[in-house]
Amino acid sequence: MIFLQQVINGLTTGMLFALVAIGYTMVYGIIELINFAHGDLFMLGSFYALTVITGLQGMGVSAAGLLAALPVVFLLSMAFCALLNVGVDFLVYKPLRRAPKLTPLVSAIGVSFVFMGIGQVWKGVYDLHFPDLLPNTNLLGEGASLRFTGKDLAVFLVTVPLMLGLSVFVRTTRLGKAMRATAQNPVAAQLMGINVNLVIGATFVIGGALAGAASVIYGLSVNTVSFQMGYQNGLYAFTAAVLGGIGNLPGAMLGGIVIGLIRSLGSQYVGEQWTSALVFAILILILVFRPSGLLGARTREKV
Amino acid sequence: MNPLLRRCWPLAALAALALLPWIPGVPSKLVLQLKDILIFSILALGLNVVVGYTGLLNLGIAAFFGIGAYLTGILTVSTFPFQTGFWPALVVATVGTGLAGVLLATPTLRLRGDYLAIVTLGFGEVIKFAIKNLENITGGSKALNPIPDPSLPGFSGPWGEKGYFYLALLILGAVLLLLRNLERSRLGRMWMAIREDELAAACMGMNAATVKLSAFAIGSALAGLAGSLYAVSLDQTGDPSSYTFNRSITVLCFLIIGGMGNLKGAVVGTFVLMGYDNILTPWIDGRLQAAGSKVQFGDFKLIVFGLALIAMMRFRPEGIFPSRRIHDTTEPCVGVE
Numbered sequence: 339m340i341f342l343q344q345v346i347n348g349l350t351t352g353m354l355f356a357l358v359a360i361g362y363t364m365v366y367g368i369i370e371l372i373n374f375a376h377g378d379l380f381m382l383g384s385f386y387a388l389t390v391i392t393g394l395q396g397m398g399v400s401a402a403g404l405l406a407a408l409p410v411v412f413l414l415s416m417a418f419c420a421l422l423n424v425g426v427d428f429l430v431y432k433p434l435r436r437a438p439k440l441t442p443l444v445s446a447i448g449v450s451f452v453f454m455g456i457g458q459v460w461k462g463v464y465d466l467h468f469p470d471l472l473p474n475t476n477l478l479g480e481g482a483s484l485r486f487t488g489k490d491l492a493v494f495l496v497t498v499p500l501m502l503g504l505s506v507f508v509r510t511t512r513l514g515k516a517m518r519a520t521a522q523n524p525v526a527a528q529l530m531g532i533n534v535n536l537v538i539g540a541t542f543v544i545g546g547a548l549a550g551a552a553s554v555i556y557g558l559s560v561n562t563v564s565f566q567m568g569y570q571n572g573l574y575a576f577t578a579a580v581l582g583g584i585g586n587l588p589g590a591m592l593g594g595i596v597i598g599l600i601r602s603l604g605s606q607y608v609g610e611q612w613t614s615a616l617v618f619a620i621l622i623l624i625l626v627f628r629p630s631g632l633l634g635a636r637t638r639e640k641v
Numbered sequence: 642m643n644p645l646l647r648r649c650w651p652l653a654a655l656a657a658l659a660l661l662p663w664i665p666g667v668p669s670k671l672v673l674q675l676k677d678i679l680i681f682s683i684l685a686l687g688l689n690v691v692v693g694y695t696g697l698l699n700l701g702i703a704a705f706f707g708i709g710a711y712l713t714g715i716l717t718v719s720t721f722p723f724q725t726g727f728w729p730a731l732v733v734a735t736v737g738t739g740l741a742g743v744l745l746a747t748p749t750l751r752l753r754g755d756y757l758a759i760v761t762l763g764f765g766e767v768i769k770f771a772i773k774n775l776e777n778i779t780g781g782s783k784a785l786n787p788i789p790d791p792s793l794p795g796f797s798g799p800w801g802e803k804g805y806f807y808l809a810l811l812i813l814g815a816v817l818l819l820l821r822n823l824e825r826s827r828l829g830r831m832w833m834a835i836r837e838d839e840l841a842a843a844c845m846g847m848n849a850a851t852v853k854l855s856a857f858a859i860g861s862a863l864a865g866l867a868g869s870l871y872a873v874s875l876d877q878t879g880d881p882s883s884y885t886f887n888r889s890i891t892v893l894c895f896l897i898i899g900g901m902g903n904l905k906g907a908v909v910g911t912f913v914l915m916g917y918d919n920i921l922t923p924w925i926d927g928r929l930q931a932a933g934s935k936v937q938f939g940d941f942k943l944i945v946f947g948l949a950l951i952a953m954m955r956f957r958p959e960g961i962f963p964s965r966r967i968h969d970t971t972e973p974c975v976g977v978e
Contacts, residue, residue: 366755370755372755372758430951430955433955434954434955437954437958438958439754440698440897440901441954441958442954443698444893444894444897444950444953444954444958445950445951445954445955447890447893447894447947447950448946448948448949448950448951448953448954449947449951450947451943451944451946451947451950452943452944452947452948452951453947454943455940455941455942455943455944455945455946455947456944458940458943459940459941459944569886573762573766573886576759577759580756580759584755611770611773611774612770612774614766614770615766615767615769615770615771615774618762618763618764618766618767619763619767621759621760621763622760622763622764622767625749625752625756625759625760625763626748626752629751629752629753629756630753630756
């Protein structure tokens with residue numbers, strides 16, 4: 339029973355990591371950039387949602403009204419993160435497309451510092467309470483030995499459709515096809531008439547929007563946000579992307595779920611304070627034996 | 642600049658630095674901060690061997706810094722039976738950290754560039770949590786203390802910030818000398834050959850794995866040396882949060898601002914960034930406060946730093962002192978004429 343409970347908890351947090359991990363993995367797949375700022379984008383998204391919700395509360399909207407307004411909050415936060423992400427790409431990374439690989443990486447670290455600084459100035463350095471709008475009641479009936487709360491359900495209701503939608507989008511639409519082509523070989527894609535810059539922009543929009551959605555549902559289910567949360571959660575999400583095979587969409591989803599499970603089962607059976615160390619130790623082991631991650635293709639370094 | 646001046650100004654700068662504590666009116670706090678800057682210069686030089694010379698992105702240098710500090714703590718504090726005193730501990734910390742570097746690098750060197758970076762990042766996180774959680778050994782957040790002052794024949798009494806300042810300056814000088822020679826040696830040239838083109842270097846008969854391993858060993862050993870000095874100058878191993886990913890990234894930024902693969906660059910980058918963080922920012926804040934301003938510059942220093950980093954990458958990605966030997970031929974990922 340405890341085991342099953344931890345599996346439920348692990349899946350819930352894992353889905354959140356997966357949603358953020360997709361943003362890392364898509365950008366890496368297309369321009370081979372480890373976007374260190376992605377976690378901090380996630381943080382700014384939750385700050386934005388918090389501002390919107392407290393604004394609504396200030397206008398005297400009731401709790402039920404807020405619950406009804408949540409889809410709007412989601413859309414606003416997704417749009418905010420998508421715009422921010424694509425804006426940063428346009429201003430910072432785009433001029434560096436032809437530069438050596440370390441240059442955009444360091445720029446991404448710079449963007450991450452700027453985001454974190456903005457978060458610090460915006461909401462201060464202390465932990466903030468995110469309004470508790472979702473019901474925390476056990477859906478399996480009070481008194482049942484397993485707990486699956488309304489919050490958990492909400493996490494699945496947000497993450498699963500988004501991931502399914504993204505998979506369908508990438509597999510079936512024209513733009514999705516262009517994305518896959520660009521990821522495989524940007525030069526050839528360009529020669530085939532694909533607007534590579536548009537594809538890269540779309541990648542940043544989608545990655546940002548998913549981070550925005552993840553940031554709202556994170557705030558609603560964890561109820562605490564701070565300007566440093568981007569760093570820790572970003573690191574987990576990034577680890578998830580690598581674990582699954584960076585550049586690989588199903589890999590990022592699998593990686594997120596695996597990391598969620600390692601964390602929850604580890605905290606049960608190994609000890610709370612060791613879970614993070616466990617995650618990274620397992621990451622190292624997997625990379626040593628499967629250098630391209632769980633689902634990554636066995637690529638050889640291009641000469 | 643005339644050639645003689647160009648050759649001598651780093652020496653002159655070090656000499657000027659050595660005289661600084663004797664100038665009347667120099668606050669002892671400044672000496673203390675300069676001591677830290679010198680120690681972090683050694684750490685930056687260690688990272689420079691791995692990232693700058695050999696081109697292997699290491700995002701976990703703080704872990705090696707921490708291993709050096711805690712080895713020193715374990716060997717010297719009174720709660721452990723060793724109590725070897727500082728000098729043997731310094732040697733053990735340096736060599737031991739180098740070995741830790743080899744231990745991490747051996748199974749992971751066959752990984753592609755970015756994956757290696759991630760393994761070092763993961764290793765850094767594992768060490769961070771090990772330091773935090775193994776309270777029986779590391780003291781957790783209470784840290785290991787007190788680490789006794791190093792013993793010198795004919796000298797007793799507290800070392801104070803001046804003593805540690807000179808110790809750090811001396812060791813930094815020795816490390817610079819060592820690296821200057823190493824850079825021009827067979828090994829140094831092999832590092833750079835691997836960085837420029839691993840395949841070509843292997844075709845010339847180099848064993849890429851051993852060359853990379855040696856870079857990892859020496860880089861980690863220098864980080865351990867810096868950690869050992871850091872711990873003894875604080876009299877304790879300090880806060881476990883000194884050894885986190887944040888520190889690794891900051892030290893990487895020292896190199897990038899100063900210029901990769903270049904001794905001057907590593908040291909100057911450390912002085913510029915730590916000077917900004919620890920000396921300039923408090924000074925500006927002091928001024929602002931005196932002027933009655935409620936706004937603190939410290940709140941904005943992260944944004945300013947981030948913007949500076951972005952601007953640097955846009956307009957001068959090779960750093961303040963570009964290395965004369967780096968010729969990056971990496972193909973851009975999206976590149977069509």
